[in-house]
Amino acid sequence: MPEIKEIIDEQKINNILKNTQNPPASKVLEILAKALKKKGLTLEEIGYLLHTHKPELIEKMFKTAAKIKEDIYGERLVFFAPLYISSYCVNDCEYCGFHKRNPASRKKLTLAEVKEQVKILEDMGHKRLLVEFGEHPLENPIDYVTEVIKIIYETKSNKGEIRRVNVNIAATTVENYQKLKEVGIGTYQLFQETYHQGIYKKMHNGPKADYQRQLFAHNNAFQAGLDDVGLGVLFGLYDYKFDVLGLVSHAQYLDKKFGVGPHTFSVPRLRPAETVKIDPTYQVSEEELLKIIAILRLSVPYTGMIISTRERPEVRTKAFEIGISQTSAASKTSPGGYSQKESLGQFNVFDPRNLDEVLKSILEQGLLPSFCTACYREGRTGQVFMDLAKPGNIHNLCRPNAILTFKEYLEDYASPKVKELGEKVINEYLKKIPNKVIKQKTKIRLKEIENGKRDLYF
Ligand code: SF4
Ligand code: SF4
Numbered sequence: 181m182p183e184i185k186e187i188i189d190e191q192k193i194n195n196i197l198k199n200t201q202n203p204p205a206s207k208v209l210e211i212l213a214k215a216l217k218k219k220g221l222t223l224e225e226i227g228y229l230l231h232t233h234k235p236e237l238i239e240k241m242f243k244t245a246a247k248i249k250e251d252i253y254g255e256r257l258v259f260f261a262p263l264y265i266s267s268y269c270v271n272d273c274e275y276c277g278f279h280k281r282n283p284a285s286r287k288k289l290t291l292a293e294v295k296e297q298v299k300i301l302e303d304m305g306h307k308r309l310l311v312e313f314g315e316h317p318l319e320n321p322i323d324y325v326t327e328v329i330k331i332i333y334e335t336k337s338n339k340g341e342i343r344r345v346n347v348n349i350a351a352t353t354v355e356n357y358q359k360l361k362e363v364g365i366g367t368y369q370l371f372q373e374t375y376h377q378g379i380y381k382k383m384h385n386g387p388k389a390d391y392q393r394q395l396f397a398h399n400n401a402f403q404a405g406l407d408d409v410g411l412g413v414l415f416g417l418y419d420y421k422f423d424v425l426g427l428v429s430h431a432q433y434l435d436k437k438f439g440v441g442p443h444t445f446s447v448p449r450l451r452p453a454e455t456v457k458i459d460p461t462y463q464v465s466e467e468e469l470l471k472i473i474a475i476l477r478l479s480v481p482y483t484g485m486i487i488s489t490r491e492r493p494e495v496r497t498k499a500f501e502i503g504i505s506q507t508s509a510a511s512k513t514s515p516g517g518y519s520q521k522e523s524l525g526q527f528n529v530f531d532p533r534n535l536d537e538v539l540k541s542i543l544e545q546g547l548l549p550s551f552c553t554a555c556y557r558e559g560r561t562g563q564v565f566m567d568l569a570k571p572g573n574i575h576n577l578c579r580p581n582a583i584l585t586f587k588e589y590l591e592d593y594a595s596p597k598v599k600e601l602g603e604k605v606i607n608e609y610l611k612k613i614p615n616k617v618i619k620q621k622t623k624i625r626l627k628e629i630e631n632g633k634r635d636l637y638f
Contacts, residue, residue, distance in 0.1 A: 181392060181396055182396060182399070184377070184391070184392055184395060186433060187395055187429060187430050187433045188375050188377075188395070188426055188429060188430070189429075190376070190377065192223075193223070193375075193422055193425045193426065193429070194422075196223050196224055196227040196425060197227055197230075197231075197421055197422065197425070199224075199227070200224060200227030200228045200230070200231050201231050202231065203228040203231055203232060205234070205237060207228055208228060208229065208232050208237050208240075208241075209237075209240070211225045211228055211229060211478075212240060212241060212244045212478070215244055215248065215478035215479075215481075216244060216247065216248065218248055218251065218252065218481045218482075218572055219481075220479055220480055220481060221428075221478060221479045223425050223428060223429060223432075225479075226424065226425060226428055226475060226479050227421075227425065229241065229475050229478065229479075230420075230421040230424060230425075230471075230475060231421075238471060238474075241471070241474050241475070241478070242470070242474050242501075242502045244474075244478060245473070245474035245475075245477040245478055245502040245503050246501050246502050246503075248477055248478060248481050248503075249477055249501075249502065249503050249504075249505070251572050251575075252481055252482065252569065252572045252574065252575065253484075253505045253574070253575055253578060254548075254575035254578055254579050255546065255547050255548045255579070255582075255609065256505075256547070256548045256549075256550040256552070256575070256578045256579060256581075256582035257500055257504070257505065257506070257507060257542055257547050257548070257549055257550060258308070258484075258505060258506040258507075258550045258551070258552060258582075259306065259308070259506075259507060259508070259509055259535070259538075259539075259549060259550065259551055260306065260308035260309060260310055260346070260506060260507075260508055261301050261304070261306045261308070261309055261310070261508055261509070261510065261511060262309070262310045262311075262312055262488070262508055262511050262512075262513065263294075263297060263298070263301065263309045263310065263311050263312070263332075263518075264311075264312045264512070264513055264514055264515045264517065264525075264526065265288070265289050265294065265311055265312065265313050265320075265325075265328055265515055266286070266287070266288035266289065266313045266314055266316065266319060266320045266515055267286045267287050267288070267314055267514065267515055267523065267524045267526070268286045268288055268314050268316040268319035268320055269314030269315055269316055269386075270314075270315055270316050270317070270386050270387065271314070271315055271350075271384065271385065271386035271387065271388040271389075272384070272385035272386050273373075273383060273384055273385075273386075273388060274382070274383045274384075274456070274457075275373075275383065275414060275416075275417065275450055275453070275456055275458075276453065276456065276526060276527070277453030277454045277455065277456060277513075277524060277525055277526050277527060278314045278524065278526055279455070279456075280385075280386065281455065282454060282455040282524065284454060284455075284524045285523075285524070286319075286523075286524065287514070287515040287516055287523035287524065288319055288320070288515065289328070289515050289516060291327060291328070291331050293515075293516060294328050294331050294332065294335075295331060295335045296519060297516065297518050297519065298331075298332050298335040298337075298342060299335060299337040299340075300518040300519060301342070301518060302335070302336070302337040302338075302340025302341060302342065303337055303338070303340060303593070304510060304534075304535050304593065305340070305535060305551065305589045305592065305593035305594075306340075306342070306535070306551070307340075307341070307342060307343045307344070307551040307553055307585065308342070308343065308344045308345075308346070308366070308551065308553055309332060309342055309344075309345050309346065310345075310346045310347070310348060310369065310508070311325075311328065311329065311332070311345055311346070311347055311348065312348045312526070313325060313348070313349050313350075314350075315349070315350035315386070315387060315388060320349075322352065322356045322359050322360075323359075325347070325349055325359075325360070326359050326360065326362070326363045329345050329347070329360075329363045329364075329365060330363055332345050333345065333363075333364065338592070339588075339592050339634055340592070341635075343553040343557065343635070344366040344553035344556055344557070345364075345365055345366060346365065346366040346367040346368075346369060346410070347360060347365045347366075347367075347368055347369065348368075348369045348370065349370075350370075350387070350388060351370060351388075351390075351393045351394050351396075351397030351400075352397070352400070353400065354400045354403045354404045355404075356404075357400055357401045357403075357404030357405075357406055358404040358405065360404075360406060361404055361405050361406050365406070366408060366553070366556045367408040367409065367410050367443050367444060368398075368401045368406045368408070368409050368410065369409070369410035369411075369412065369444070369446065370394070370397050370398065370401075370409070370410070370411075370412075371411065371412030371413065371414060371446060371448075372394055372395060372411065372412070372413065372426070372427075372430065373394075373412075373413065373414045373417060374413065374414065374417040374418045374423055374426075375413070375418075375422065375423055375425075375426025375427065375429075375430070376417075376418040376419075376422055376423070376426070377391050379417055379418040380394075383417055395430075398411070398434060398442075399437070402434075402438050402440075407438070407440055407561050407562025407563070408443040408556065408561045408562060408565070409434070409442055409443060410442060410443055410444040410445070410446060410486070411427060411430055411431060411442045411444070411445055411446070412427075412445060412446030412447065412448065412486075413426070413427050413446075413447065413448075414448055414449070414450055415447060415448065415449045415450065415464040415468075415469065415472065416449050416450030416458075416462055416463050416464050417450060417462060418462050419462055420462070420464050420468060420472055424472055424475060424476065424479075427445065427476070428476070428479050428480060430442075431445075431480050431483060438562075439563055439566075440562045440563050440565075440566050441480065441482060441483055441566065442480075442483050443483065443484060443561075443565070444483060444484040444485065444486050444506065445476055445480070445483055445484070445485050445486070446485075446486045446487075446488070447469065447472060447473060447476070447485065447486070447487060448488055448490050449464050449469055449490060449491070450463070450464075451490045451527045451528055451530070452527070452528050453525070453526060453527040453528060454524065454525070456527075466491075466492070466495050469491070469495065469499075470495070470498055470499060470502065473485065473487075473499050473502055473503040473504060474502045474503055476503060477502060477503030481572075482566060482569040482570045484505040484506055485503050485504050485505055485506070486504065486505075486506045486507065486508075487499050487500075487504045487506075487507050488507070488508050488511065489508055489509065489510075489511040489529045489530065489531040489532075490527060490528075490529065490530055491530055491531065492530050492531060493531050493533060493538075493541065496531060497541065497545060500542070500545065500547060501545070507538075509531070509533070509534075509535045509538040509539075510533070510534050510535045510538070511529055512525075512529075513525040513526045513527055513528075513529060514526070536593075536594065536595045536598050539589075539594075539598050539602070540595075540597060540598050540601065543598065543601040543602060543605050544601070546605075548579070548582045548583070548586065548605055548606075548609050549582070549586050549589070549602075550578065550581065550582030550585055550586060551585035551586065551588065551589060552578065552581040552582055552584075552585045552637065553585075553637075554577065554581045554637035554638060555577070557637070558637075576614070576615065576618070577638050579609055579612070579613055580613055580618055580619075580621075580622045580638050581637050581638055582609075583606050583609060583610055583622055583626070584622065584625055584626070584629065584636050584637060585637070586602060586606060587606060587626055587629045587630075588629055588634055588635075589602075590602045590603065590606075591629060591630065606626075610622060610623065610626075618638065621638075
């Protein structure tokens, strides 16, 4: 196994944090100007941004991040829903409602229940899921995981179908990742939670307590041919400045080693959950979370960024503007939760709106909701995806695909208000497609969708 230091050099990170305090405004502005070139930032430059506190400079940071987001991803915001499959877990992570010490009874969905949950999500209009399993070799073995994924792809409800299943399972072997590859998963997500080894040890008990196993899991996934991987930090476990540098350091390592950086970053904050005691020492405020999102957007511009329903609607709205490219909506965090069957949940949700309500507010913000899954289905993953994302060309595909997939939503699921607003927003962005051929094809496909055709994409 490679050395931890290849990814996380704690001393180096601590030195950067020590040497980048109180940056003058000129330094911050110089870094923001460099960020606009969309080639990313060094850890040192990120250190200066993390130590920036003046409101007018933070505002400039947000504006620059918003510009980069706009240039690379355009106006689209991709939607997905989490689907919790099993709350059985052998680990005792301090921050999670599924931890072993919680005496609440556990639930694991049968394949029939998976079907039932998927149909509910399809009837809401979702096309992309993120499936989540606790770590439990007996209750949640890899063959159960792959069976669940196969069932999800096979389950259809009226015109609904799931076209991309992203997966969050515990760190595992190359052989097991190969099994995930065989059933056609989208992104494999695994969070380090915190990059600080001492705190990581304190927070974990069980197989996940192996920091190295967690850190090098993505290497195994790459080796198995899974080239879209997601990284993340649970902000609030340790000093967010350290963890932002750890996260970017990990991204830079993957990029250098495999020629492919992470497909996504996730930025959850520590939230209340059953039997979880929250230690406020490293609590991250909403303002700090937004700053983190902006800094990540500036630092690794080609990596998508995900925010969940752990945040209040107002925070999510601002986050969409300054860096987030994917979001969940109407989430339930317990197995069986979408059919109101109460079972143990992983954490509490702070955006209780249904999908239609979230879409309405996105449209009012001038953004274009998307249910697109085109890249993975066209084989645009890993290096191929990065070759489009890094120079900022991906939005040429994102916009028409968002228009087509959102049109499907409007035809099949939208409330009258969202339909009315949505048609207007689609027309606006249709006009803005720069390539005449693609614009014309999109117009034709919109008509085809009105006539009942589905699943059209570029
Ligand atoms: Fe289990 Fe994951 Fe929760 Fe830890 S975070 S207790 S591994 S489900
Ligand atoms: Fe994502 Fe690719 Fe669709 Fe853009 S075109 S939204 S990058 S799947």
